[in-house]
Amino acid sequence: MDELILPENKMSELINGIIAKYQVFAPVEEDGITLFKQIRDFSEINMKFSNSMVPPKGLLFKQTETLFKFTLGKTGEIDPIGFPEEKRVIFGIRPCDAKSLDILDPVFKGDYNDPYYLTNRENTILVGLSCNKPGVNCFCTSFNNGPASAENVDILLTDIAGKYYVEVKSDKGKQLTESMKKLFTPAKKEDRKKKKEVEKKAIDAIIRHMNVNGIADKLDKIFDDIFWKRTAMKCLGCGICTYLCPTCHCFDIQDENTLTNGARVRVWDSCMYPEYTLQASGYNPRAERMNRVRNRVYHKYSYYPKNYDMTACVGCGRCIDNCPANIDIIYIINKAKEIQ
Amino acid sequence: MVNEKQLREEVKKIVSRDDVKYVIGYEKGTYGFQVSPSFAFTPEEADKFIFSPLCVNNLAVYLMLEEKPPLHKNEKEDTRKIGLIVKGCDSRAVVQIIQEKGMKREDVILIGVACPGIIDPKKIKARFPPQMKNVDVREEDEKIVLTINGTTHNIPKDEIIFEKCKHCEKPNPVLYDLLIGEEVKGTKKEDYKDIKAFEKKSLKEKWEYWEKQFERCIRCYACRDICPMCYCKNCTADQLSPQWIRRSVNLSENTAWNIMRAYHLAGRCTGCGECERACPMGIPLTKLNKKIEKDVKEMFDYMPGMDAEKKPLLAMFKPEDPEEFIL
Numbered sequence: 001m002d003e004l005i006l007p008e009n010k011m012s013e014l015i016n017g018i019i020a021k022y023q024v025f026a027p028v029e030e031d032g033i034t035l036f037k038q039i040r041d042f043s044e045i046n047m048k049f050s051n052s053m054v055p056p057k058g059l060l061f062k063q064t065e066t067l068f069k070f071t072l073g074k075t076g077e078i079d080p081i082g083f084p085e086e087k088r089v090i091f092g093i094r095p096c097d098a099k100s101l102d103i104l105d106p107v108f109k110g111d112y113n114d115p116y117y118l119t120n121r122e123n124t125i126l127v128g129l130s131c132n133k134p135g136v137n138c139f140c141t142s143f144n145n146g147p148a149s150a151e152n153v154d155i156l157l158t159d160i161a162g163k164y165y166v167e168v169k170s171d172k173g174k175q176l177t178e179s180m181k182k183l184f185t186p187a188k189k190e191d192r193k194k195k196k197e198v199e200k201k202a203i204d205a206i207i208r209h210m211n212v213n214g215i216a217d218k219l220d221k222i223f224d225d226i227f228w229k230r231t232a233m234k235c236l237g238c239g240i241c242t243y244l245c246p247t248c249h250c251f252d253i254q255d256e257n258t259l260t261n262g263a264r265v266r267v268w269d270s271c272m273y274p275e276y277t278l279q280a281s282g283y284n285p286r287a288e289r290m291n292r293v294r295n296r297v298y299h300k301y302s303y304y305p306k307n308y309d310m311t312a313c314v315g316c317g318r319c320i321d322n323c324p325a326n327i328d329i330i331y332i333i334n335k336a337k338e339i340q
Numbered sequence: 341m342v343n344e345k346q347l348r349e350e351v352k353k354i355v356s357r358d359d360v361k362y363v364i365g366y367e368k369g370t371y372g373f374q375v376s377p378s379f380a381f382t383p384e385e386a387d388k389f390i391f392s393p394l395c396v397n398n399l400a401v402y403l404m405l406e407e408k409p410p411l412h413k414n415e416k417e418d419t420r421k422i423g424l425i426v427k428g429c430d431s432r433a434v435v436q437i438i439q440e441k442g443m444k445r446e447d448v449i450l451i452g453v454a455c456p457g458i459i460d461p462k463k464i465k466a467r468f469p470p471q472m473k474n475v476d477v478r479e480e481d482e483k484i485v486l487t488i489n490g491t492t493h494n495i496p497k498d499e500i501i502f503e504k505c506k507h508c509e510k511p512n513p514v515l516y517d518l519l520i521g522e523e524v525k526g527t528k529k530e531d532y533k534d535i536k537a538f539e540k541k542s543l544k545e546k547w548e549y550w551e552k553q554f555e556r557c558i559r560c561y562a563c564r565d566i567c568p569m570c571y572c573k574n575c576t577a578d579q580l581s582p583q584w585i586r587r588s589v590n591l592s593e594n595t596a597w598n599i600m601r602a603y604h605l606a607g608r609c610t611g612c613g614e615c616e617r618a619c620p621m622g623i624p625l626t627k628l629n630k631k632i633e634k635d636v637k638e639m640f641d642y643m644p645g646m647d648a649e650k651k652p653l654l655a656m657f658k659p660e661d662p663e664e665f666i667l
Contacts, residue, residue, distance in 0.1 A: 136372060230379070233379050234402070236566050238564075239561060240560045267588060268589075288407050326376035
């Protein structure tokens with residue numbers, strides 16, 4: 001579709017213009033932690049962010065989602081509460097996180113449609129921001145993706161010094177840029193060249209690579225290898241890697257009520273917790289940490305590719321950056337490939 | 341300064357013993373400043389072991405994470421010992437667990453190292469750009485000497501080590517079977533300056549401060565899972581019937597969790613600060629732990645994890661114990 005230019009000094013006008021019409025979520029830094037939060041003015045955005053601590057998947061697949069409310073007793077009633085109608089823009093989503101939403105889609109859409117996620121997805125416009133300075137543990141290029149890829153967003157902005165190169169990729173995106181036409185000028189050949197240069201520089205700055213070629217078949221053969229036991233020994237069993245993962249999507253459903261009323265809520269769950277697979281009988285099919293660590297890896301690189309023909313990892317590096325015990329998914333997969 | 345060669349030799353001797361299962365130590369991590377917990381089952385595996393001011397993990401947690409799957413018929417329980425490298429605060433965690441009868445002294449071989457003060461990953465990351473290559477780190481006098489990509493940086497210790505390390509009164513292990521290198525002079529004093537300043541705030545200010553912190557909590561339970569003292573077989577946070585803490589992640593439940601965690605460590609926390617380091621959301625948990633540590637010290641003159649023979653605070657009673665807080 002369109003390729004446009006937005007001068008840097010028009011950015012605040014663009015954002016504030018969008019805020020007038022949409023709920024806007026953007027990276028905001030507070031106490032040193034950057035998160036996607038609803039903003040009311042451009043000045044709240046941390047434009048220098050690397051990536052958010054919690055991925056923006058949490059805006060569509062919320063950590064806590066109230067499904068419906070109810071009152072108890074013989075005259076008990078259900079209040080369906082409905083779905084949010086607001087049109088939203090996620091500004092500043094990185095290409096890796098945008099890709100994660102395309103990976104999540106088949107989970108929430110298909111045999112059963114999840115109206116909570118899908119309504120949010122439908123009502124959300126993704127305005128991506130290319131990653132010019134990838135982090136040390138970024139490895140998006142291992143999955144045919146890139147730090148300036150516009151594949152999975154509605155609009156992608158790339159900072160090409162003094163101005164932004166704007167790629168409009170969908171009708172939703174076009175609607176947005178059309179409504180603020182006066183801020184943009186058409187991109188020229190040299191702008192396109194500059195974007196390619198910036199993109200190449202970012203790709204070259206990615207120093208870590210995961211060898212995913214043929215990994216699903218390889219994992220089939222090494223399920224019982226001692227490697228998993230040894231890898232899992234240092235795992236603490238916390239939920240950091242799963243909760244901060246843009247593609248993890250497991251949830252639990254609970255009724256939370258008092259004596260008179262309550263709500264059915266859906267909350268994130270983590271396969272790292274023993275309770276995750278604990279059965280009512282008391283039996284736990286994944287009783288040891290080894291079972292759980294192995295499952296996380298297999299789900300992403302074996303089961304998911306088999307079910308949906310895509311790897312459930314985008315190479316954002318959050319699980320590596322934040323693991324307090326240095327469990328490193330790149331190291332694990334590359335090592336797994338070497339097992340004879 | 342710990343001689344790594346000597347450390348490896350000693351670990352090799354220990355791991356070769358028939359009554360030892362494995363030794364837990366540190367090895368270089370997979371990138372940059374990262375150090376990784378390491379498990380040596382054979383003498384060869386001990387060759388990877390290192391010790392430097394980057395060795396942040398409190399490895400005592402792994403004693404409590406040791407899994408004991410049900411035994412097959414005629415299978416005997418593996419009662420071999422586990423070796424563990426401990427700094428000052430780590431050793432106090434082990435002692436406190438022994439005091440609580442969470443484990444037996446004879447089940448563990450403690451390899452003590454005098455702690456030089458540990459580099460705060462947040463501080464080093466803020467100062468140097470992230471990188472892939474492992475970094476050479478030494479301790480010299482009151483300086484940390486870092487060699488990054490061939491360039492050497494001399495950094496005054498206090499600029500780069502954890503705040504808690506700046507006031508650490510017990511850098512030497514309080515319990516060990518052998519000590520690598522010399523003890524260091526423990527001359528620092530915990531004055532609880534930050535805590536005292538915080539205590540002066542009004543109730544409203546304090547509450548607003550903690551609301552802001554707990555609001556961010558994502559309940560990943562990393563603070564619990566990394567803590568050597570959090571070794572309950574069934575944590576209150578996981579119980580379903582009754583459900584003490586709801587699964588909903590909101591300010592109310594997050595506050596319940598964080599206060600419960602802190603209180604459950606009263607008279608037990610040895611101040612290693614691992615909970616705060618693990619927290620991806622930057623919640624200053626040490627502040628809570630330190631406040632309780634200070635209260636316990638002032639009221640009961642007790643410092644957790646100092647003497648394996650003594651009863652733990654909550655199992656003791658003295659007629660002169662203060663009781664003005666009992667309603």
